Amino acid sequence: MYASTKLPRTSALFVSALLGGLIFTSCASSDRSTNQSAPQVAANSAVNQLSARENSISQKAEVAPINRSRPQLIKKAAISLTVNSVDKTVDAVSQIINQQQGDLIGLKQQQPKSDNPRYTATIQLRIPENRLESTLEQLAKLGTVESRNITAEDVGDRLVDFQARLTNLQKTEANLQKIMDRAGSVRDVLSVSQELSNVRQTIEQIDAQLKNLKNQVAYSTITLNLEAAVSSTSPQPAFGLQVQETWNNSTHSLSTFSVGLLKLGIWLIVYSPYLLIFAALVYGFKRWRRNYSPSLTQTPESTRSE
Secondary structure, eight states, rough: OHHHHHHHHHHHHHHHHHHHHHHHHHHHHHHHHHHHHHHHHHHHHHHHHHHHHHHHHHHHHSSOOOSSSSEEEEEEEEEEESSSSSSHHHHHHHHHHHTTEEEEEEEEEEESSSOOOSSSEEEEEEEEEEHHHHHHHHTTTSSSSEEEEOOOOOOOHHHHHHHHHHHHHHHHHHHHHHHHHHHOSHHHHHHHHHHHHHHHHHHHHHHHHHHHHHHHHHEEEEEEEEEESSSOOOOOOOHHHHHHHHHEEEHHHHHHHHHHHHHHHHHHHHHHHHHHHHHHHHHHHHHHHHHHHHHHHHHHHHHHHH
C-alpha cells in the first residue's frame, strides 16, 4: 500500500521538473532571440525614419515655390508726338536719354517728299526699367501726344526654368569631370569627354538666353514717332547755285554725248568689213540692174523693125 502511493508522487515530481525545464528553456530562447533582433529592428526603424525624412524634405523642395520679390516683366512702350521742329526734338530726346542713363539704339529720319510733305522721324531707345514712366513723361512734354501704349510680358517662369536647368547642368558637368578623372581606358575618356563637351555647350546656350532675358527685364524699349506739325517747303536756292547747277548739268550732258559718239565710232570700225561687203553687194546689184534694163527696153523695138 505504501509503495503504490509513492510511485504516483515520484512520477508527478518528474513531470513537473520536465515541464519547468521546458518553460525555462523556451523563455531563455525567446529572450535571446529578442535580444538579437532588437538591434536589427532599431536599425531598420532608423533607416525608415531617415528615408521618410529625406522623402519629406524632397517633397517640400519640389512643392515649395520659388519666392520672387516682384514679377519679372519685359516692358515695351510706343509714343507718337506732333512737334514743331523735328530736328530740335531729336536733340532734346538725346539730352533726355543721357539724363535717364539710357541708350539710343535706332534713328530714322524721313525728309519731306511730294507725297508726304511732312518731316517725320522714328527713334528707338533703351531706358532702365525703373525710369520708364519718368522718361515717357519727359518725352510727352516735347509735343502733342497722338498715341501712347505700354505692353508688358512676364518672363519669371522662364527665368526660373533657365536657372534650374543651368544648375542641374552644372552639377552634371561636375560629375562628368569626376568620372573623367577616374576613367581608365582611352575609349572611356573620349566618351566622357564628348558628353562633357555637349553639356558645356548646352550650359553656354542656356546662360546666354538667361542673360538676354535678364537684360530685357532690366531695360525697357521705347519707340518714339515724331511728325512735324506743318509741312516744310524747301528754300529756293541762290542764283549762283542755280547757274552752277545748270553748268554742271550741261557739261555732264556734253560729256555723255561725246562718249556716246565715240562708242558709236568704235562699233562702226569693228563692223566695217561687214558694212563694206554689204555696200559692195548693193552697188553691184544697182549696176547690174542699170545694165540689164536697156536691153529689156530695146528688145521689143528690134523685133518690130524686123
